[in-house]
Amino acid sequence: MGIEIEDKFDVPSEYTIPDLSGLADVVGPKSHQLVALYYDTPDLRLAARGVTLRRRRGGADAGWHLKLPKAKGVRQEITHPLTRSTKIVPPELAELVRAYARGAELEVVAELDTRRNVTLLHDGDTMLVEIADDRVKGTDRREGGNVVRWREVEAELLDDSRQALLAKVGKRLRKAGATPSGAASKLARLLEPTPPARARTVPGSAGEVVVGYLASQVSALLSQDPRVRRAEDDAVHQMRVACRRLRSAMKAFKTVVMDTEELQEELQWLGTVLGEARDLEVTRARFGKLLARVAPELILGPIQARLGSDLLEREQEAYVRIKEALSGDRYYALLNALDALVAGPKLGKAAAKPAQEQLSTIASANWRRVTKAYDTAQAIEDLERREIAMHDVRKAAKRARYTAEALTPALGKDMARLAKLAEDIQEVLGTHQDGVVAQETLAKEAESARQAGEDTFTYGLLVGIERNTAERAHADFPRVWAETVKAVGKLL
Structure with missing residues (x-):
């Protein structure tokens, strides 16, 4: 190659x-x-x-x-x-x-x-x-x-x-x-093959920007397909991101391109199929880096095998399921539907409006979804339920980021700045959430090791490191949130 x-x-x-x-x-x-x-x-x-x-x-x-x-x-x-x-x-x-x-x-x-x-x-x-x-x-x-x-x-x-x-x-x-x-x-x-059809839209309109973005993400998804089949580095992640960007755009721009609910469900299905291998890949790499930071004399028992080769075996099994899904009629039907969407979308009245006017309004609305999710979470007194609700803040921030990124070529540097600010929120919440999930995974692996009669000391050490990472992110969030809200206020 x-x-x-x-x-x-x-x-x-x-x-x-x-x-x-x-x-x-x-x-x-x-x-x-x-x-x-x-x-x-x-x-x-x-x-x-x-x-x-x-x-x-x-x-x-x-x-x-x-x-x-x-x-x-x-x-x-x-x-x-x-x-x-x-x-x-x-x-x-x-x-x-x-x-x-x-x-x-x-x-x-x-x-x-x-x-x-x-x-x-x-x-x-x-x-x-x-x-x-x-x-x-x-x-x-x-x-x-x-x-x-x-x-x-x-x-x-x-x-x-x-x-x-x-x-x-x-x-x-x-x-x-x-x-x-x-x-x-x-x-x-x-x-002289005929290129994939693209809907005709009004130049400079919201419809032109949105349909163009959807077409670019369909191409991005397709371009990753052969790489996923070859299990190339980062391919599953990039294909999954294309799915997420498409779903996010369909949700955010539903007044521009209408009636995409079924497509969103199918993209969610494909993202879920890809997600199993991707999550295992990330988890394996995460634990590999953690173990590399631990002094050799503190690594007791076959923990490297459990958190390395065992997870790799599960990841490879997940790849088999991915290839099965990518070779089935449901996947082909999804790709055909995406092509049909780009070629002949159902455009709403907002599609004909100037891009600057219409899409800036949508970007602002998506950021308000983030602040609303945050206010809802903070109003919950129960700490455990509040933490769960903060996951909705992270999802809203990711959608606001994808929306702003989609609009950056058309609307310029303000959208690029908004995308970066939303990403900051997404990342700090993600760091906390990933630390929590890692602790849960380590606890399960430790229990399996205990039942097998293996030393579980190192598992406890890694749990402590992950807890510290999650707590630092949790403590840092109020500062990041305050700075971000202030910066967004100057943009919108």
Whole structure:
């Protein structure tokens, strides 16, 4: 797996690669004949999202390649050795595009025959940039069999630390007559897939901002799907955050985009599925850091195994349940519903109003929900019930934060400031809550250890550390709250 950073250029048939000496040592050009088959659903669901899946013969990297979009000009590439069959996609790769295919069969949709001349820029043994001069014959393998010929040049960064060099290469290529390509990939140039539909909204309106934000979060959720299936670092967390942001936006902007209650419930279901593994991951990392702070002579019994490998085993079991959920019809139906929402939302009267006017009001209302939840909690005399009610303050602060973050691109730095202030409240309450939950988990693990005849001294030590952390956060909250309310008052 790697990250592909490249610039693509359209060039005329008579184009000459300029002299690149002086930028770095030059090797080449060297010629290759490449033959690639591209796989997609008949209606090009992968290509519509900027995903390419191919089987390529020839060149230095023959094999299967899956390219997933990460950012403009940047894609994640996952490779698999070449297989004999041209009809069957390797299951490991087919699994990673499930969120895009959604149950539809993958088949060959295009063939690209490319005569490639490769020039390499290097510094000693370190390869820096590859310039590929491609003469392409593209055949649409669907009904009709359209054939297109063109020439293009790609400059790909091979050393992440030399992005300035890539920019200099691009400048020379453009000066010689190359123009930035309008197509994201060769496949997109040949098949011209239709991007996911987006509702038409009034420019500068609340509807435009909200629908645009929802679309960005749907893309964020989809982009994490392959990473979750590969159990990549932080992927479950990021996918869960996308679910939460979508739910929060639907709640906050319900007068702009209406009738999303069923979608919110399904997003809550998906968040819950993801949450089990994420919570175990966080707990395991938390206890690992705690144990690292304890003197070795104070670590008694197999506590590291119980709080490490045992939790890891449970986390891995949770990942199995996640993959089952992500491969089921309920998940596909949710993704389809999200696409439908972005393409054709039911817009309320507020959607047509100017974004500044309408959305500032919504941001203020969401902050008032935080203060109302706080006042409600503080009015409860019973300390245990008050602590439970403070969890509602944390949830309200998280929603206010997500709402402000959603509005920051449209409304500017005041929303960014409000988001940070709400996050401060969320974090201090979260620190307290996490400490309380950690104590409960340690108590359960200690009881299991006691029943197994193990020494439980270290569990008690960790409980003391967690209690101290929670109490410090609890004691610090009044100061954070007072400072935050004062700062928000100046903004709204």
